[in-house]
Amino acid sequence: MINDVSYDEFIQSIRNNQYVVMLGYANMCGTCEVAKKMLEVLSVNMSDITFNKINVNLNQLLIKEHDISSVPCFMLFKNGELFDTFYAFNSITFLYNRITSLKK
Template sequence: MKEIGAKEFEAEVLQENGLVLVDFNADWCGPCQMMKSVLEEFAEKNNTVKVVGVNIDDNEDLAREYNVSGIPCMVLFSDGKETKRVVGVQSVKKIERMIGV
């Protein structure tokens, strides 16, 4: 999974056509580690959704801007606009259901 920061966010997420799932995470968060392996499995199965990670410690402004109040926090963007979000570790099935793929 590609990790991005504030610099890349505009091009990688906001300017992107289609679906982008952003995983807000941190190194000190155990469930986030679990979520990363789930998202890697998800990405292998679903190539129509782009998945990127944002480390909230390195990108405090992004975390504040997107009002991240618990992690892992997965925010779905459709054509650059937030459409859905879910907080807490989830199975691949639940992520697929949330996105509708």
């Protein structure tokens, strides 16, 4: 399951969870919808990782703080720290490999 979070919930999530996948999205973004569906599939078998999504159009502070230049934006956090940020994805396998790199 992917939780839709506010900015404050975003901050709490990365503070309170060891591994967090955050998807920055926009409502009218078709590629963001594909990304959400892929993350939904992955989240079912990755219960030790918290999956969140946040609407970047409603959270300008997030855009500024994390220098988000496009959507979808994937941000991976490990122990409260930004571990990886990426924008392009070409398959669910690519996402799986990138996300599991959090645990290495």
